[in-house]
Amino acid sequence: GESVGLHLPTLSVQEGDNSIINCAYSNSASDYFIWYKQESGKGPQFIIDIRSNMDKRQGQRVTVLLNKTVKHLSLQIAATQPGDSAVYFCAENVSSASKIIFGSGTRLSIRP
Amino acid sequence: KAGVTQTPRYLIKTRGQQVTLSCSPISGHRSVSWYQQTPGQGLQFLFEYFSETQRNKGNFPGRFSGRQFSNSRSEMNVSTLELGDSALYLCASSQDRGSTGELFFGEGSRLTVL
Numbered sequence: 001g002e003s004v005g006l007h008l009p010t011l012s013v014q015e016g017d018n019s020i021i022n023c024a025y026s027n028s029a030s031d032y033f034i035w036y037k038q039e040s041g042k043g044p045q046f047i048i049d050i051r052s053n054m055d056k057r058q059g060q061r062v063t064v065l066l067n068k069t070v071k072h073l074s075l076q077i078a079a080t081q082p083g084d085s086a087v088y089f090c091a092e093n094v095s096s097a098s099k100i101i102f103g104s105g106t107r108l109s110i111r112p
Numbered sequence: 113k114a115g116v117t118q119t120p121r122y123l124i125k126t127r128g129q130q131v132t133l134s135c136s137p138i139s140g141h142r143s144v145s146w147y148q149q150t151p152g153q154g155l156q157f158l159f160e161y162f163s164e165t166q167r168n169k170g171n172f173p174g175r176f177s178g179r180q181f182s183n184s185r186s187e188m189n190v191s192t193l194e195l196g197d198s199a200l201y202l203c204a205s206s207q208d209r210g211s212t213g214e215l216f217f218g219e220g221s222r223l224t225v226l
Contacts, residue, residue: 036215043202044217046216102154102155105154
């Protein structure tokens with residue numbers, strides 16, 4: 001079946017360092033790949049997305065890389081801050097199927 | 113512009129009961145999706161509605177149902193509740209699911225089944 005998985009369930013990073021969160025996906029038909037951030041007690045919040053015909057996209061302090069050859073997606077957060085502490089989900093949008101599939105999430109914690 | 117509103121935020125039910133959860137999408141958004149989130153799990157897709165029509169559904173039993181009204185507001189219903197139905201139920205809206213896939217989530221309805 002369709003699935004989006006994450007390599008690591010938790011990630012601890014020193015404040016100020018860069019964070020890299022990885023994700024594997026299985027559906028080659030996905031049109032977009034998206035990263036969401038979920039803080040405690042809140043719903044997920046959109047961070048950045050990337051179209052399937054791109055391999056890199058940059059936002060403010062975040063970069064998403066897509067490797068379709070190995071079906072791998074990553075989120076890089078530059079200069080990680082305490083406010084980045086959250087669970088991060090990757091997701092894939094299969095627009096022809098009209099649904100978005102989420103991964104199981106990675107918890108990012110920041111060490112002072 | 114107001115965000116996605118879900119009610120109730122918290123509720124407790126007992127096994128065998130049924131529950132109805134409500135979601136008001138962002139004004140102008142016509143697509144509403146529902147997800148179930150359990151501790152330690154990701155978000156499991158329940159179903160998606162667009163213009164009052166269910167366009168897709170996930171792998172959940174028939175006890176889980178939903179609908180969308182003409183004003184795009186949506187409800188989901190779970191009948192004959194089981195302990196395993198305890199979860200955070202998240203609603204998300206978007207203008208059209210044929211776009212990039214950016215969903216706007218509400219804060220969820222936390223259901224506890226005793």
